[in-house]
Amino acid sequence: MKMQVKPIPTISDRINEIRMLTADIVNKEILPNERTLWAWRGDSRYTKADIEESKALRKRIQDKVHEAGLWAPHLPQEYGGAGLDFLEHAYMNEVLAYVQGGAALFGVVAPNSGNQTILVKYGTEEQKKKWLIPLIEGKMQSGFSMTEPDSAGSDPRSIKTTARRDGDEWVINGHKWFTSNGKAADFFIVMCRTEDPDGPADRNGKMTQIIVPKETPGVNVIRGIPIWSQRDSDHCEIIYDDVRVPVTNQLGQTGSGHAAAQDRLGAGRIFHCMNSIGQMWRAFDLMVERIMTREVHGGLLETKQFMQGFIADSYIDIQAARLMTIHTAEKIESGADPRTDISAIKVFVPSAYERVVDRAIQVWGAAGVSGDLPLAGMYQGARTLRIADGPDEVHRILIAKNILKRYHDGMGWDFGN
Secondary structure (H helix, E strand, O other): OOOOOOOOOOOOHHHHHHHHHHHHHHHHHHHHHHHHHHOOOOOOOOOHHHHHHHHHHHHHHHHHHHHOOOOOOOOOHHHOOOOOOHHHHHHHHHHHOOOOOHHHHOOOOOOHHHHHHHHHHHOOHHHHHHHHHHHHOOOOOEEEEOOOOOOOOOOHHHOOOEEEEEOOEEEEEEEEEEEEOOOOOOEEEEEEEEOEOOEOOOOOOOEEEEEEEOOOOOEEEEEEOOOOOOOOOOOEEEEEEEEEEEHHHEEOOOOOHHHHHHHHHHHHHHHHHHHHHHHHHHHHHHHHHHHHHOEEOOEEHHHOHHHHHHHHHHHHHHHHHHHHHHHHHHHHHHOOOOHHHHHHHHHHHHHHHHHHHHHHHHHHHHHHHOOOOOHHHHHHHHHHHOOOOOOHHHHHHHHHHHHHHHHHOOOOOOOOO
16 A cells, blocks of 8 residues: 655645655655565574665665655755755655655664764764764764663753763763664764862753764673563663763763753654654554455444544544644744643654554454564554653643743633644
């Protein structure tokens, strides 16, 4: 089944062009080859020749993405990207996310994409030459090292990893985990609590992001943390033990780390939600296809009221999630304050995503949890998103605080803005 994408009358010609070009590559190049592109991972049945064929196919599709002017939508054209604005990128994401691995084929894979964005904004020209350009060209990989086992991820002020200035070097000590892309990375961007020259770093001290090459003495990658029953993953536990790097590896001004993290996470939450909508779209198509063709108890599933309810409820979830997310993206593009809306979509969209995929799995039965369909992976991704980028509970608190403040200031909430 192909993704059905038509021009939207209420958006710009440019956004429609981006959506249609993306859909064309998804439908003609990726969907027909989806199993070949990614199925060999972790499957011993695939030979070396199969793997080489898969790599060649990915390269061919990436070349077509380049030709269409859609490569690396998050990066300016001067760095080899598509130079899309925020809204263009958001609309593009819902289309490319329809397929497994779509982001990789369009050059926008976390954590590299987020690190590239940070390097573009905060990096010096020397840092861009040494780290950003090789990262964009695929000659390097990177990781983002912020989360800690003994610190609540929902409270960035609780980070304990410190960076102490010693002459022309930063000396880093700390314990991180869930450092994304930890095994393949050539360097990490590490969030540190910067120690004050007159004393140790405290809870309210300055945070700074520092580039740390993986091969630096004292960088100890302990393990890939098992996730969703997998024995291993590329989300790594790392101990930084008296790691010394040049002061010139610091990104931005001392104390700019929190702002840099928010630059990364705020936009990322929108893109994650648009990605979720693309995945919901695919799950919905798979569910309806099954309902229309599967015969049980003397009739097609589409004649059963339970199944009709599944279709209606999933349609409602997807439409509500999509419109909320687009509204938030439009706020960001216009310069309005999007904080309450970002928290709202971060709570609603992953839960809607989970419900939509759950219904599709139920319709497909045992096949729904097998590796023959993408639904099991989607379900895991949906559940993970309720923790990633801030847990639901924190975002609910932020929503309530923002609304109450408005009312305490003598104003109501304008739902039209």
